[in-house]
Amino acid sequence: MSSNKRSRQTSSRVLKGSPSLHRPPKLKHTISLDVNGKVHSVEVEQRWTLAEVLREELRLTGTKVGCNRAECGVCTVSMDDTPVFSCTMLAVEAEGRRIETIESLSGPQGLHPLQDAFIKFDAVQCGFCTPAILMSLKVLLDFNPSPSKEDVKRAIEGIYCRCGAYPNIIEAALNAASVQRSCAGHGQTRAPTSR
Amino acid sequence: MAKPEPRLLVKGKPPSPLDRELSIIGKEIDRADALEKTTGEAEYTGDIKLPHMLYAKCLRSPYAHARIKRIDPARAEALPGVRAIIHKDNCPGWRTYWYLIPQAAFPEFVSYVGQEVAAVAADDLDTAQKALELIEVEYEPLPFLLDADQAVKPDAIFVHPLDEADPTCRRAPSAPPVGNIYNGAPDIFRRGDLERGFAEADVIVEETYTTSFQYHATLQTRCAIADWNGQVLTVFDSGQGVWNAKLNLSKSLGLPLDQVRVITKNMGGGFGSKAAAQRYAHYAAKLAMLAGCPVRLELTRPEEFISHPHRFSAKKWLKIGAKKDGVLTAVQGKGLVNLGVGSTYGNQGVKLAEHPFALYECPNAYVEVYGVYTNSQLTGYMRSVMRVMSNFFLESHMERLAAALNMDPLTLRLRNYTLWGDQQKKIPYSAKNLDRCMHLVCEAIGWPRRKELTESNRRTHIKRGIGMASYIYDGTGADPYDANADVVIRNDGSVELLAGVVEIGGGQSTILPMIVAEELGVNFDRVRINYGDTEGTKYAPGTHSSRLTAEMGPAVLQAAAEARQKLFTVASLMLDARADDLRSENDMIYVKNDPSRRIPFEQACEALGPGGQVQGSGSRAPNPSNIVLRTFGAQAAEVEIDVETGNVQVLRVASAHELGKALNPKLCVSQHHSGIIMGLGYALLEDPAFDSKTGSLLNPDLHQYRMPTSLETPEIIAYNVEAEDPYFAYSAKAIGEATMVATPAAIRNAIYHAAGIWLNSLPMTRDRVLEALYPR
Numbered sequence: 001m002s003s004n005k006r007s008r009q010t011s012s013r014v015l016k017g018s019p020s021l022h023r024p025p026k027l028k029h030t031i032s033l034d035v036n037g038k039v040h041s042v043e044v045e046q047r048w049t050l051a052e053v054l055r056e057e058l059r060l061t062g063t064k065v066g067c068n069r070a071e072c073g074v075c076t077v078s079m080d081d082t083p084v085f086s087c088t089m090l091a092v093e094a095e096g097r098r099i100e101t102i103e104s105l106s107g108p109q110g111l112h113p114l115q116d117a118f119i120k121f122d123a124v125q126c127g128f129c130t131p132a133i134l135m136s137l138k139v140l141l142d143f144n145p146s147p148s149k150e151d152v153k154r155a156i157e158g159i160y161c162r163c164g165a166y167p168n169i170i171e172a173a174l175n176a177a178s179v180q181r182s183c184a185g186h187g188q189t190r191a192p193t194s195r
Numbered sequence: 196m197a198k199p200e201p202r203l204l205v206k207g208k209p210p211s212p213l214d215r216e217l218s219i220i221g222k223e224i225d226r227a228d229a230l231e232k233t234t235g236e237a238e239y240t241g242d243i244k245l246p247h248m249l250y251a252k253c254l255r256s257p258y259a260h261a262r263i264k265r266i267d268p269a270r271a272e273a274l275p276g277v278r279a280i281i282h283k284d285n286c287p288g289w290r291t292y293w294y295l296i297p298q299a300a301f302p303e304f305v306s307y308v309g310q311e312v313a314a315v316a317a318d319d320l321d322t323a324q325k326a327l328e329l330i331e332v333e334y335e336p337l338p339f340l341l342d343a344d345q346a347v348k349p350d351a352i353f354v355h356p357l358d359e360a361d362p363t364c365r366r367a368p369s370a371p372p373v374g375n376i377y378n379g380a381p382d383i384f385r386r387g388d389l390e391r392g393f394a395e396a397d398v399i400v401e402e403t404y405t406t407s408f409q410y411h412a413t414l415q416t417r418c419a420i421a422d423w424n425g426q427v428l429t430v431f432d433s434g435q436g437v438w439n440a441k442l443n444l445s446k447s448l449g450l451p452l453d454q455v456r457v458i459t460k461n462m463g464g465g466f467g468s469k470a471a472a473q474r475y476a477h478y479a480a481k482l483a484m485l486a487g488c489p490v491r492l493e494l495t496r497p498e499e500f501i502s503h504p505h506r507f508s509a510k511k512w513l514k515i516g517a518k519k520d521g522v523l524t525a526v527q528g529k530g531l532v533n534l535g536v537g538s539t540y541g542n543q544g545v546k547l548a549e550h551p552f553a554l555y556e557c558p559n560a561y562v563e564v565y566g567v568y569t570n571s572q573l574t575g576y577m578r579s580v581m582r583v584m585s586n587f588f589l590e591s592h593m594e595r596l597a598a599a600l601n602m603d604p605l606t607l608r609l610r611n612y613t614l615w616g617d618q619q620k621k622i623p624y625s626a627k628n629l630d631r632c633m634h635l636v637c638e639a640i641g642w643p644r645r646k647e648l649t650e651s652n653r654r655t656h657i658k659r660g661i662g663m664a665s666y667i668y669d670g671t672g673a674d675p676y677d678a679n680a681d682v683v684i685r686n687d688g689s690v691e692l693l694a695g696v697v698e699i700g701g702g703q704s705t706i707l708p709m710i711v712a713e714e715l716g717v718n719f720d721r722v723r724i725n726y727g728d729t730e731g732t733k734y735a736p737g738t739h740s741s742r743l744t745a746e747m748g749p750a751v752l753q754a755a756a757e758a759r760q761k762l763f764t765v766a767s768l769m770l771d772a773r774a775d776d777l778r779s780e781n782d783m784i785y786v787k788n789d790p791s792r793r794i795p796f797e798q799a800c801e802a803l804g805p806g807g808q809v810q811g812s813g814s815r816a817p818n819p820s821n822i823v824l825r826t827f828g829a830q831a832a833e834v835e836i837d838v839e840t841g842n843v844q845v846l847r848v849a850s851a852h853e854l855g856k857a858l859n860p861k862l863c864v865s866q867h868h869s870g871i872i873m874g875l876g877y878a879l880l881e882d883p884a885f886d887s888k889t890g891s892l893l894n895p896d897l898h899q900y901r902m903p904t905s906l907e908t909p910e911i912i913a914y915n916v917e918a919e920d921p922y923f924a925y926s927a928k929a930i931g932e933a934t935m936v937a938t939p940a941a942i943r944n945a946i947y948h949a950a951g952i953w954l955n956s957l958p959m960t961r962d963r964v965l966e967a968l969y970p971r
Contacts, residue, residue, distance in 0.1 A: 019248035019491075023276075023321045061242035062235020064463070066414040067496040071897035074414050102235035111233070119229040122865045126700030127232030128414045128463030134233065153905040160897065162414050162464045163700050164872030166908040168865060 021056050022048065031095040035060065036104035042091070050094045051075045051086035054101060062102035062131045066160075073159030076132035077101045081143070083136045085158075102131035105138060113179040114138060117172035125163035132159050137173050145181050149174065202921040204672070205749045206814040210714075210756030214787070215778055219713040220925050223861035227705045227724070228461070228698060237461045240418040240433045241493055248420065249278050251482050251492040252323040253475070254313040254330055255501070256305035259570045259890025260339035260354065263303055263312065263332060271315060271329040276322035279486040280330070281478065282313035290359075291477040292443035293575075294470065294539050296367040297359040300447075300477065304355040305334075306536040307572045308891040309501030311474060316482040316490045339570040339890050343510065343533040346375040346569045356568040357537035365674055366541035377534060377566030382544030384552050385561045386619040392525025392559030396516025398599050404513065404588045406957040408533075408883050409506040409876075410499075411577055412902060415463020417503065418493035419476040421483035428484065429456045432476050433463070436737020438695045439471040441729045447477050448484070460727045465699045466873070467576030467932075468503050470539065470739040475502070500895030504575030505883075507540070508533045511588040513551060521602050521610040523557035528588070530564040532581075538574040540566045542674070546581035550589040554667050556613035570890055576739055578873055579932040582668055583939060587957060590664035590940035594947060604944065605637055608665055616823020626920040629827040632851035633665050639849035639912045640831035645948060652949060656839050659846075660949025663831040664940035670741035670854075670929020671824035671922075678746040678815035679733035682711055682754040684762055686807040688797035690715060692724045692751065695732030696743060701931045702862035703743050707751050709858055710924055714755035715762075716779025717796050741929035744858065748924030750813035757811030765809075766799040819922070826928045828852035828916070830871070832909075832941040836949045838968055841961035845875055845907070845942055851914035852933055855926035860915055863930050867913035870934025876903045878939035882958050 025045035033040045035058060042057050051068075054060045054077070066072035068087045075087040078100040105112045114134055117123070124130050133156050140147055140155040147155070152173045153166075161169065201209035231237040268280045283301035290297045305312060313330055317323040340346040340354055354375050361367040373379030393399060420431040428450060434440045437457040445455045462469065479492035494502065509532045516525040528551045534540050548562040597604040609630060616624040645661050652658040672678075681693040692711045698704040708722040715722075725731055736746050763774040763784070770777065770793075772786045779785070785793035803809065818824055833847045850867045857863040880901045884893045894900045920926040943954050952967040 018246070019244050019250070019319075021250065021320050023319050055242070059244075060235075061238070064239070064415070065241075066416065066463075067897055069496070069896075071496065072414055106234055115233040118233045119225050122226060122229075122861050124226060124229045124232045125865060125869065126413075126415070126462060126464045127228070127237050128239065130232050131235045153908070156905045158904075160412075160414060160902055160904065162412055162466070162873075162902065164869040164903065164908075165865065166872065166903075166905045167868045167911055170905065170908070 021052060029092055031092055033094060033099065035099045036101060044091045046090065046092050048091050049087055050089040050091050053091040054086060060101050060103050064128055064131065074129045074132045076136050076159055078135050078139050081139055083139050102135060105134060113176040117176040121168045121172035121175060123165055123168040123172040125165050129159055129161045133161065133169060141177055141180055145177060147177055203749050204816045204818065204922050205753040206816045210753045211760055213714065215780060217713060218780055219709050219719055220858055224705060224709060224719055224859055226702055227708065239415055239461045239463055240420060240431045243420055243431055245420060245422055245489040248489040248491055249316040249318060249486055250320040250323050251314055251316040251479055251490050252327055253311045253478065254327045256308060256310040256312050258305060258334055258336050259308050260337040261305050261334040262337065263305065264335050265333040266313065267331040268313065271326040274322065274326050274329060276318040277315060277326045278488065279316045279482045280313060281481055290447055291474045292447050293473060294366045294439060295364045295443060295446065296539065297361055298357040298537055306355045306357060307570050308889065309572065314478040314482060316486050341569055341571045341885055341890055343531045343567040343569055347531060347565060347567045349374060351375055354536065354568050354570050366539050372568060375568040377540055381563040381565045382548065383563045384548045387559030389525050389527055389559050389561045393516045395524040397519045399514065399516040400595050400599050401514035402592060402595060402955060403510065404591060404955045405510045406508050406584045406587060408508045409577060409881050410883060410900060411466040411468035411503065412897065412900065413464030413466060413468060416494045416496060416499050417475055419479040420489060420491045421480040422489040423484045427454050427456055428480055430476055430480055432457050432459050434459055434469040434471060435465040435697050435699055435739045436471055437697055437727060437729050438734045439737045440476065443471055444477065444480055448480060456730050458728045459697050462697060462699060466578045467580060467739050470576045470737050496897065497895040501572060501892055504538065504573035506577035506580055507538065507574045509547065509584045513588055513592045515592055515596055517596055517600065521600055521607045523555055523611050524559065526551050526557045526560040528562040532564060532566045533571060534566045534568050535571045535574040536568060539576055543581050547585045549667060550585035554589060555611035556618060571885060579668065579936045582936045583874065583877065586664060586666045586936045587939045590937065591943055591955065594944045595953065605633060605642060605663060608633060616825065622821065622823055625822050625824050625922055626855065626918045627827055628853050628916055628918045629665055629829065632827060632829040632853055632916050635851040635914050636829045636831040636849040637663060640833055640847065657835055657837050658949040659833065659835050660945040661831060661833050662941050662944025662948050663829060664937035664944060665829040666936040668826045668933035668936055670745055670826050670933055672745045672818050673740060673742055676815055676817040677734050678736050678750045680747060680751040680754045680813045682758040682811045684758050684800060684809050686800050686803040686805065688800040690717060690722045692722060693732045694724060694726050694747060694751065695729055695735035696747060697727050697738045699738040701866065702859060703738055705862065706744065706858045707747060710748060710751045711755040714752055715759050717782050741932040745923055745928050746815050748927050750815045752924040753813030754811040758809050761809035761811065762799055765802050766794060769794055769799065769802060824922060826853055826933055828933055828937065830937040830941045832945045834942060834945040834949060836946055838950055841964035843879055843946060843959065843964060845909040847910040849912040850934060851916050852930055853916040853918055854930045855920040855923055855928040856917050857915040858927050863915045864913045866930045867934045868911055871911055871938050872903050872908060874935035874938025875907060878942045878957060879959055882960055
């Protein structure tokens with residue numbers, strides 16, 4: 001029973017106020033991360049992933065981690081207008097790049113057409129993959145305002161949705177694209193950024 | 196005309212009827228939680244950080260079967276930052292509970308690769324991981340068995356299952372296993388005279404079918420955060436039932452019920468795998484109580500694969516006899532279910548038996564089902580756990596019979612149609628429109644095209660086929676029939692539904708408030724729901740087995756109707772009418788015969804006075820025994836098979852499910868999609884492989900355990916088939932799980948139609964397709 005005794009002695013609520021996934025960095029790097037239009041100065045260790053820093057340090061928990069090794073895709077964020085798996089991208093590699101997460105998808109003018117369409121077409125079930133799929137589709141629509149069904153399928157093939165919401169996701173994406181096109185015709189939305 | 200007896204399954208006074216057209220139920224209202232899920236605001240357990248929180252990890256057995264001779268955590272304990280370690284020597288006799296099934300937390304014998312041997316809580320994950328490496332364990336490896344075929348033999352070694360017998364727990368074995376056989380005996384279902392039935396048959400077909408394990412692979416990895424403040428244990432779980440988790444944790448830790456609170460606000464997929472508190476949550480709780488700090492225990496993706504209870508695998512031999520005209524004369528089946536080291540098998544044998552025993556009319560039937568323990572991980576619930584297997588067995592076999600009789604498979608199924616829920620005792624179903632479902636899907640898929648396709652297939656290596664299957668499913672409530680809800684109307688006009696249920700992604704937090712809004716005659720947005728928390732709610736079933744609508748529906752309806760009638764009593768004074776003569780709709784309360792006499796809902800609430808409120812309560816009654824309550828459905832699939840590569844592409848699936856009433860048709864259609872896509876994965880892709888030398892799972896990852904992606908998604912045509920069933924709230928029964936039941940069989944039968952091969956094992960991988968096409 002030594003462990004019990006010992007843990008009672010050593011544990012105390014003042015030990016550690018702010019829990020952290022990792023030990024405090026031994027080799028500290030201070031990097032600046034451009035996330036959702038704001039530059040953050042973060043102290044990291046080289047091995048920390050972008051997903052960890054987004055979730056643990058910046059507390060942007062909309063980005064999920066389902067496998068931590070680029071298998072499931074639910075950690076997808078947009079980096080310089082390209083979808084990337086943030087669980088296999090080191091935070092230090094993301095320095096100087098423009099990162100967008102689900103938290104930035106809706107703006108002052110309201111929800112993004114994709115979010116509206118996801119709600120309307122019931123493209124959300126458990127919601128765990130939803131941020132990743134939305135960010136992937138956002139990049140698609142930014143560059144391809146008139147995607148085909150096949151384009152949409154290809155854009156999200158790297159992200160699992162175990163609830164199997166794919167049919168509604170595809171329908172919602174096509175609908176959002178057409179809404180965005182008609183809004184763009186009226187000058188109501190950001191013009192797609194060019195590479 | 197005499198009023199029909201109220202049959203809604205509630206305890207106590209039946210609710211006063213609504214007596215008007217429905218205005219909310221049946222509408223395609225957007226999911227209540229969709230907004231927070233599309234903005235990333237929805238909080239899942241893994242997103243929570245509590246002050247002073249520790250991180251925990253489990254040490255797992257590298258052996259499929261071993262005795263722990265010695266465990267020494269001294270070096271790990273000495274590591275700075277380690278706060279608590281639990282293992283068999285410091286937790287003797289401690290049990291975890293899973294649906295109240297007792298299991299030793301740290302037994303002397305470990306029975307599968309990945310079983311927990313110790314758990315550590317430390318300041319951070321790195322330290323916890325390092326501590327695991329410092330725990331010294333001396334194992335005595337033992338021989339192990341992965342296959343039920345071997346484990347069932349009388350001279351087989353004992354595999355040391357984790358489940359312990361408990362006659363008071365319905366889901367636990369009632370007696371210790373004999374050999375490795377669950378309860379020591381098979382479940383047997385029989386009627387009529389089998390021998391006579393086969394003697395009368397013109398054609399007899401027999402065949403053996405097998406299925407593999409299927410992993411839920413929920414995208415959220417399991418996570419529990421436990422916080423013990425000296426009085427109350429709060430567990431942020433990621434399970435499907437907060438109340439069931441509370442009962443288990445309370446029993447395991449010896450805490451009174453009011454000292455355990457379980458919260459699950461959002462969960463990233465369950466599919467049955469998180470049906471009640473599992474071992475990880477117990478470990479987190481124990482560590483938190485020892486360390487005096489909150490403890491977070493989250494599994495990694497490989498740990499998910501090795502430690503969560505996956506779908507049973509089964510093998511079934513079937514023999515069916517029929518007359519020349521297709522009328523069945525005898526059905527015989529013998530099933531063997533691989534339970535791994537432990538499972539929630541208790542009530543499952545009947546579900547494996549029901550398809551052969553009850554889907555078609557046949558006077559003579561005999562089915563026996565053995566549950567067998569092996570060293571292949573934990574097994575348990577998964578989306579229509581037994582039914583999808585038994586449907587694959589039976590509906591594959593019916594196809595075979597149709598071929599032997601040279602009969603259209605749809606005609607054969609309709610010829611043996613039955614309306615009896617119990618064919619022996621002649622007890623009917625409360626509702627059954629399976630024939631309608633079959634016609635709908637066959638029409639949608641273009642059943643008559645089967646002949647043309649057979650013709651055109653001769654000229655190409657890419658062949659198309661159409662197949663179908665029909666099914667029976669429950670989703671009508673189950674033991675212990677305990678479902679409770681409260682509805683509170685406050686003087687500020689707000690309405691709150693208190694329901695201790697979990698939103699699993701099926702839309703539970705949307706449809707239950709819809710019932711309240713309908714019964715109160717208020718707009719949907721007015722109703723808030725307090726869910727996913729045992730605090731402030733009464734016992735409610737876990738969101739699994741597609742039981743929520745059927746069980747909570749009547750309870751919520753009763754609670755809302757009672758609250759409404761109480762408010763009507765107040766409003767009746769204001770409207771100078773009898774409360775019984777009042778109705779409400781669109782936020783207005785009015786006199787039935789003179790709707791111009793009306794007051795806004797809020798005005799009636801104001802009359803409750805400062806701080807005033809009315810409350811209604813509802814509780815579900817057990818299912819009656821004089822009627823059989825089920826849901827039914829059919830699916831038809833069109834596939835394309837490349838006979839050169841063995842690749843099968845599912846092009847279209849038509850699905851019709853008789854659910855009583857679609858409370859929210861849009862959400863129901865989403866469940867058709869879900870079930871079919873998961874069924875497609877089970878049918879064609881998901882193929883776990885075990886190493887026979889070590890007993891370990893070789894593909895515990897999402898690259899090699901392949902699931903359907905957007906690219907495999909077929910076109911889906913969905914029908915919600917409605918039919919009156921007075922036992923349920925607005926007739927609403929289940930849909931979620933049922934929609935995958937027939938998918939594998941429909942695909943399999945379509946493959947036969949396309950390429951003329953009988954595939955009797957799931958998954959029907961390319962290897963198996965090629966093997967069947969070109970037998971060696």
